[in-house]
Amino acid sequence: MRAIVITEAGGPEVLRLVDRPRPEPGPGQILVRVAATAINRADLLQRRGGYPSPPGWPADIPGLEYAGTVEAAGPGAARFSTGDRVMGLVGGGSSADYVAVNQTEVMRVPDSLSLEQAAAVPEAFITAYDAMVVQAGLRSGETMLVHAAGSGVGTATLQIAHHIGARTIGTSRTASKLDRARDYGLDVAIETREPTTPDRQGSADAAAFAETVLGHTVGHGADVIIDLVGGDYLAGNLQCLARLGRLIIVGLVAGSKATLDMRALMSRRAMIRGTVLRARSPAEKAEATRAFADFGLPLFDTGVLRPVIDSVMPIEDAAAAHRRMEASDTFGKIVLTL
Secondary structure, eight states: EEEEEOOOSSGHHHHEEEOOOOOOTHHHHHHHHEEEEOHHHHHHHHHSSOOOOOSSSOOOOOOOOEEEEEEEETTOOOOTHHHOEEEEEEOOOBBBBBBEEEGGEEEETTTOOOHHHHHSIIIIIHHHHHHIIITTTTOOEEEEEEESSTTTOOOOOOHHHHTTTHHHHESSSSSHHHHHHHGOOOOOEEESSSSOOOTTTOHHHHHHHHHHHHHHHOOOOOOEEESSTTTEEEEHOOOOOEEEEEEEOOTTTTHHHHHHHHHHHHHHTTTEEEEETTSHHHHHHHHHHHHHHHHHHHHHHHHOOOOEEEEEEGGGGHHHHHHHHHHTOSSSEEEEEO
């Protein structure tokens, strides 16, 4: 089979399309002929040598999600039939013609979606639903703040929150992304500066978005914050987090270090939780997949939820896709077709 491999740690130029042996499905697994995959920031980190794949997954083939058709089934795998259209998450290796996956971690593709569209669903929507509903318990009538509102996970959180009946506030450093995000349920848009990095001070910007959130909520603050930026945004998050608020840290594009004002946390009786899907056990991934599938899959057929695709490229252009994501000019997901 064809596969994109990371030949060494480095920039997009280290990616190569090569031939690799086709995997065989083990007990409880199915073999999926991949039609499309999508790029995630974890792929960029893995390519740079900073985020190795979990044990049992290819160390040099990136890719965390897929959509395709069932090619074969291993012993005891009877949930799906040959030819079924499926999608899901993997610990790595989906940038290839085939991937062997546990049948419990697989979702059927809704009839209304093409396989290219389906490839943009698993990582964004499972992450969003798990963070904001399962972990943060977002409810109708509450206010949710999401940073990086134009990202794949960001646009998914907006759609889910809007369906639940929550008010949405989103930040982005790009005004045009905020304008487009209104089509996916964004109520209040806040334009910020370039996300901070360890060598760039961002506390003033964090204070600015916090003041805007407090102004739009008449001092109440955000009941739930989904932070896809990290870094110095922590200070602003605490400043505008409501009493009994829940902060879920999902991404760290601005860095993994920040100063925590524990007095502010205590006075709000607030919760801070970090989350990641890739490192979870198969049982945990299966439960996260099932929870979103029960809630969300019917909503694609009714148009309530929509995958948001920035661009579609052939697998041969994987390096260009990585460059596009690194430029942070994307709105939604970059999909690679095989």
